[in-house]
Amino acid sequence: MTLPDHAIVSVPATTTNIGPGFDCLGAALSLRNHFTFTRLDQSIEPVQISVSGLEAARVKTNETNLAYQAFAKLFQHLKQSPPLIKLEIRLGVPLARGLGSSATAIVGGLVGANVLAGSPLSEAELVAIAVDMEGHPDNVVPAMLGGCRLAATDLNGEWAIAPVPWHSEIVPVVAIPDFELSTAEARRVLPAAYSRPDAVFNMGHLGLLLRGLDTAHSDWLRAALQDRIHQPYRRSLILGFDAVEAAAVAAGAYGLVISGAGPTLLALAHADIAPLVAEAMKAAWEDQGISVQAQALHLDPTGVSVQV
Numbered sequence: 001m002t003l004p005d006h007a008i009v010s011v012p013a014t015t016t017n018i019g020p021g022f023d024c025l026g027a028a029l030s031l032r033n034h035f036t037f038t039r040l041d042q043s044i045e046p047v048q049i050s051v052s053g054l055e056a057a058r059v060k061t062n063e064t065n066l067a068y069q070a071f072a073k074l075f076q077h078l079k080q081s082p083p084l085i086k087l088e089i090r091l092g093v094p095l096a097r098g099l100g101s102s103a104t105a106i107v108g109g110l111v112g113a114n115v116l117a118g119s120p121l122s123e124a125e126l127v128a129i130a131v132d133m134e135g136h137p138d139n140v141v142p143a144m145l146g147g148c149r150l151a152a153t154d155l156n157g158e159w160a161i162a163p164v165p166w167h168s169e170i171v172p173v174v175a176i177p178d179f180e181l182s183t184a185e186a187r188r189v190l191p192a193a194y195s196r197p198d199a200v201f202n203m204g205h206l207g208l209l210l211r212g213l214d215t216a217h218s219d220w221l222r223a224a225l226q227d228r229i230h231q232p233y234r235r236s237l238i239l240g241f242d243a244v245e246a247a248a249v250a251a252g253a254y255g256l257v258i259s260g261a262g263p264t265l266l267a268l269a270h271a272d273i274a275p276l277v278a279e280a281m282k283a284a285w286e287d288q289g290i291s292v293q294a295q296a297l298h299l300d301p302t303g304v305s306v307q308v
């Protein structure tokens with residue numbers, strides 16, 4: 001069998017948690033990173049990496065690059081040496097902002113390696129390795145599969161993944177500030193255990209959110225975006241959170257949550273007012289002296305895609 005020498009892997013950004021769905025709910029968004037893998041016959045280095053686009057200078061260009069680590073991990077899983085490659089990364093997803101940049105790198109590297117290896121692994125096997133690398137499923141699952149997804153383990157510890165219907169009138173609006181917050185730092189502030197009232201609060205609100213996303217029932221959505229597992233501990237890490245939340249709600253959004261581990265803030269809004277909500281969030285954050293990019297996005301239905 002002749003193996004492919006080349007693969008262009010495109011992976012969407014993701015927003016996760018969406019309020020009460022900590023570490024289990026996530027959705028793919030209409031921003032993408034591209035990873036181009038080209039097999040080399042000869043090279044002094046195992047990988048030659050170049051990066052272009054948004055904040056390119058901040059991405060590592062040696063073997064510690066996360067996309068290359070994922071590429072090498074797949075070959076390790078296959079008990080093979082990774083081929084020598086050139087890896088070109090084109091960035092459209094901002095780094096360390098709560099939009100799943102690390103998940104794009106993990107999914108891009110694993111899928112690129114799988115293509116160059118002749119596609120020996122199934123989608124489910126790739127998802128399992130990706131979750132293992134990322135540590136939680138909520139970014140890598142929608143990055144791989146597209147849409148909004150809920151992921152939980154079954155009785156054997158395998159991932160049971162359900163698509164979550166998302167009504168077309170509900171628009172995700174993101175405000176992306178010009179400062180970073182690493183996921184590791186934002187996880188360090190979380191408690192190790194929670195009270196029964198907090199657990200029950202989140203179970204009820206996650207259930208309500210799933211029904212609200214399906215129906216666009218505004219009262220359910222307004223109530224559902226509350227959470228007691230992560231946001232109470234993280235909001236103080238995000239300068240301007242209260243002002244941006246108040247502005248989004250005043251502009252008519254159903255509510256505002258931290259996207260992933262932050263600092264990007266995500267509002268859900270009816271399609272008719274989504275651009276106004278984006279403007280209000282931007283203005284409120286800029287009033288705090290913070291540069292911000294705000295935009296109404298849409299759900300990415302596809303997930304990872306490959307051109308050989």
Ligand SMILES: Nc1ncnc2c1ncn2[C@@H]1O[C@H](COP(=O)(O)OP(=O)(O)OP(=O)(O)O)[C@@H](O)[C@H]1O
Nearest residue numbers: 066067096097098099100101102105182183260261
């Ligand atoms: N395209 C990329 N190529 C290689 N490494 C990347 C790429 N994108 C992100 N990374 C790595 O992932 C790190 C960011 O990961 P982190 O989990 O902190 O943020 P995030 O994934 O953007 O946010 P979140 O997990 O909250 O959605 C970067 O600092 C970089 O090391």
Ligand SMILES: N[C@@H](CCO)C(=O)O
Nearest residue numbers: 016022023183260261
């Ligand atoms: N669920 C994760 C997403 C960030 O990767 C968190 O909130 O820490």
